[in-house]
Amino acid sequence: MHIDVNSAFLSWHATYEKQIGIERDIREIPSVIGGNEKSRHGIVLAKSLPAKKFNIKTGESLFEARQKCPNLLIVLPDYNVYTKASKKLREFLKTFTPDVEAFSIDECFIRFTDIDREKAINLAYLIKDRINEIFGYTVNIGVSENKLLAKMAGDFEKPNKCHTCFPDEIKKKLWPLPVEDLFMVGRKTKQKLNKIGIHTIGDLANYDYNAISALFKSHGRLIYDYSWGKDDSEFKGFEQVKSVGNSSTLRFDVTDTETAHIILLSLVEVTAWRLREAGAFCRVISVGIKFSDFFYISRQKKLSFFTDCTNDIYINMCKLFDAIWDKKPIRQLGVYVSDLEFRAVKQINLFQSNFSKKSEVLDKTIDKIRCRYGDNAIIRGMFANSDFQPLLGGYPSDEYIGMSSIL
DNA sequence: TCTGGGGTCCTAGGACCC
DNA sequence: TCTGGGGTCCTAGGACCC
Numbered sequence: 001m002h003i004d005v006n007s008a009f010l011s012w013h014a015t016y017e018k019q020i021g022i023e024r025d026i027r028e029i030p031s032v033i034g035g036n037e038k039s040r041h042g043i044v045l046a047k048s049l050p051a052k053k054f055n056i057k058t059g060e061s062l063f064e065a066r067q068k069c070p071n072l073l074i075v076l077p078d079y080n081v082y083t084k085a086s087k088k089l090r091e092f093l094k095t096f097t098p099d100v101e102a103f104s105i106d107e108c109f110i111r112f113t114d115i116d117r118e119k120a121i122n123l124a125y126l127i128k129d130r131i132n133e134i135f136g137y138t139v140n141i142g143v144s145e146n147k148l149l150a151k152m153a154g155d156f157e158k159p160n161k162c163h164t165c166f167p168d169e170i171k172k173k174l175w176p177l178p179v180e181d182l183f184m185v186g187r188k189t190k191q192k193l194n195k196i197g198i199h200t201i202g203d204l205a206n207y208d209y210n211a212i213s214a215l216f217k218s219h220g221r222l223i224y225d226y227s228w229g230k231d232d233s234e235f236k237g238f239e240q241v242k243s244v245g246n247s248s249t250l251r252f253d254v255t256d257t258e259t260a261h262i263i264l265l266s267l268v269e270v271t272a273w274r275l276r277e278a279g280a281f282c283r284v285i286s287v288g289i290k291f292s293d294f295f296y297i298s299r300q301k302k303l304s305f306f307t308d309c310t311n312d313i314y315i316n317m318c319k320l321f322d323a324i325w326d327k328k329p330i331r332q333l334g335v336y337v338s339d340l341e342f343r344a345v346k347q348i349n350l351f352q353s354n355f356s357k358k359s360e361v362l363d364k365t366i367d368k369i370r371c372r373y374g375d376n377a378i379i380r381g382m383f384a385n386s387d388f389q390p391l392l393g394g395y396p397s398d399e400y401i402g403m404s405s406i407l
Numbered sequence: 408t409c410t411g412g413g414g415t416c417c418t419a420g421g422a423c424c425c
Numbered sequence: 426t427c428t429g430g431g432g433t434c435c436t437a438g439g440a441c442c443c
Contacts, residue, residue, distance in 0.1 A: 008443090037408045045411080058443095061409040104443045105413090186441050218417070219440075247412060284435095294410075300436065332411085393412085 001110050001124055002142040002150035003093065006159035008106030009033040009046035009077060011137035012085040016078070018136065030054060031073035034062045039251045040331075045077055049159070082106075085135075092134065096127060101236055109147055111235045117143075117166065124162040132160070148231035151183055170229045175202030184223050189216070201227050240342060241278055245286075246271040246393040247334025253292045254330040257322070262382060264317050266392035267335045269380070272310040275337055276367060279344070281306035282337035285313055287320045290332035298334075299324045306341050310366075311359045313337060 005011060007027075014027045030051040035041030042062040054069035066072055086105045093100045099111035112120060124141040131139050142154030143164045152174060153165035165173050180190040182201050192215070198204050204212070205227035212220040225231070246267045254260050264287070275282060286300035299320050307313060317335050369378045379390035 035411060040408070041411060042408065043411055059411085063409045107443070184441060188440065242415070245413070249411065286437095296438085298437065302435070334412085336414095 001112070001120070001127075002103075002147070002154040003089075003108050003110065003127070004140045004142075004154045005089070005106040006138045006140060007046045007048065009082055010048055010075075011046075012082050013046075013075060013078065015085075015136045016081045026073060026075060029073060030056075030069050030071070031075060032056060032062070032065060033077050034065070034074045036076060037062055040249050089131070089135070092131065093127070096123070099235060099237060101238075107151075109150065109235065117164070121162065121164060128160070128162055144229075146229070146231045147233055147235070148183060148226055149229050152181075152229075155181065165229070167229055171202070174227070174229065175200060175205060177201050179204055182223060182226055184219070184226060189219070189223070192216070240340075241280070242340060243336055243338035244271055244274050244278065244280075244282070244340075245334060245336035246274075247288060247332060247336075248392045249290075249332040250330065254333075255327060257325075259388075260321065260325070260330065260333065261318055262386060262388050263333050263392065264321060264335060265314055265380065265382065266388060266390055267333060268314040268317055269310055270391050270393040271335050271337060272308060272313050272363070273367060273370075275340075276308045276363065278340075278342075280340040280342050281308045282313070282340050283307075284337065284339040285316050285320065286336040286338070287317055287324075288332075288334035288336065289321075289325065289330055290334075292329040292331050294331070297324065300336075300338075302339065308363070309359045310363050 010026060010031065010033050013033055014025055017024070017026065027048050028050065029048065030053070031048045032044045032051055033046040034044050044056060044058050044060050044062060044065050047056050047058060047065075051065075051069060051072060054065075054072070056065045056068055056072070062074055066074075082105060086102075090100050090102060090108060093108065093110050097110050097112055101109040101111075103109060112123070115123070120143050124143050128139055128141050131137070138160035140154045140156075140158050140160070141162045142150040142152065142156070143162065144150040144153055144166055149165045149167070149170075153163040156163040156165070156173070163173075177200060179185055179193050179198055179201055180187075182204070185193070193199075193204065196207075196211075196215070198207055204224060207224075209221075209224055212224050214220075216223070248263075248267065250263065254263065283306050284300055284302050286298055288296065288298040290296045301316065301320055303312075303316060313335075366378055375391050383390040
């Protein structure tokens with residue numbers, strides 16, 4: 001089964017408001033969860049059903065959304081609430097089966113073996129209704145024999161619905177849908193498929209496999225298989241993360257190196273912290289720059305050693321950044337670490353900074369203080385009298401990892 | 408004050424080796 | 426007989442997901 005929280009951020013926010021005694025229900029009026037426009041985070045993160053009637057779309061700018069619906073209510077997100085709600089839901093699902101696989105903050109797969117169709121469907125309805133009773137929000141549940149079909153079924157009709165998409169139902173339920181509804185067919189692929197006359201999932205399924213394979217390579221073979229409901233991906237209870245990153249759109253365009261370095265530090269602080277929390281060391285570091293014209297570049301470098309040290313990562317990140325930046329105004333900065341290794345003991349390397357040992361103790365101590373007394377209990381001196389946040393970043397992403405094409 | 412942030416995976420080109 | 430061919434590794438960019 002695939003479980004998908006309907007308008008997750010908005011539903012969770014509504015139940016939270018109810019909990020703390022706020023009278024309104026943002027689900028019943030045209031509303032969206034949206035970022036802060038003043039700090040240039042102004043996009044729609046989730047929309048209510050009444051807002052959907054105004055043709056408001058997730059991901060579009062709040063500016064556009066307000067044009068479509070002038071008295072739209074815009075609510076700032078509270079990622080803490082969403083992260084907790086997400087965890088609570090998975091805990092609840094674990095009362096039905098230990099096989100719960102988080103797919104994103106608001107989606108997961110649960111597995112049942114040795115259960116017939118009828119029982120599965122009844123169970124899906126039971127789970128859906130229990131979630132509504134206990135937590136006060138609705139979900140969609142898709143039921144089938146593999147993850148892809150369950151996920152496709154979950155998307156059929158929303159909200160508060162259970163659907164099946166078993167192999168013998170593919171032609172009837174899956175094939176008539178527009179091809180872009182298929183998992184892993186995005187904007188670009190839809191355009192290319194439409195150009196060769198493929199408009200529905202059925203069109204794709206009945207197109208020449210070799211032609212698809214030649215045109216779209218491995219991605220083509222993947223979506224062709226998906227159009228036939230073929231997916232032999234394993235059920236993974238838990239998977240180790242492969243990269244950690246942190247990026248932020250800046251309140252204003254940055255044009256001087258000093259400011260850029262301060263921001264890089266605040267991004268690295270959070271990234272390195274998450275890396276240590278995961279019990280990992282990284283060997284590849286990358287920096288990404290989005291300019292004011294939205295042009296994006298990135299550079300990565302493989303270090304000669306594995307590290308989880310804020311200072312090491314920061315120093316090398318600055319080197320990378322300095323080597324590629326041509327002083328064009330920066331809108332967004334991002335730092336990423338990958339090529340991870342998970343081990344308990346740190347290996348000291350000659351090429352690490354001289355302060356490596358001290359830095360390690362320092363990192364650990366800072367982590368502990370922040371864990372105990374809050375994120376801003378201890379900050380770097382360079383932030384003390386500056387206008388910049390000592391820790392910069394989006395919402396926490398632990399507990400689940402990013403979506404993969406092989407589910 | 409138009410356009411976020413967390414990820415995974417794939418491809419193509421170039422460096423380098425024998 | 427102008428400039429082979431197999432392989433690995435690294436890097437930048439772009440597609441996709443929510």
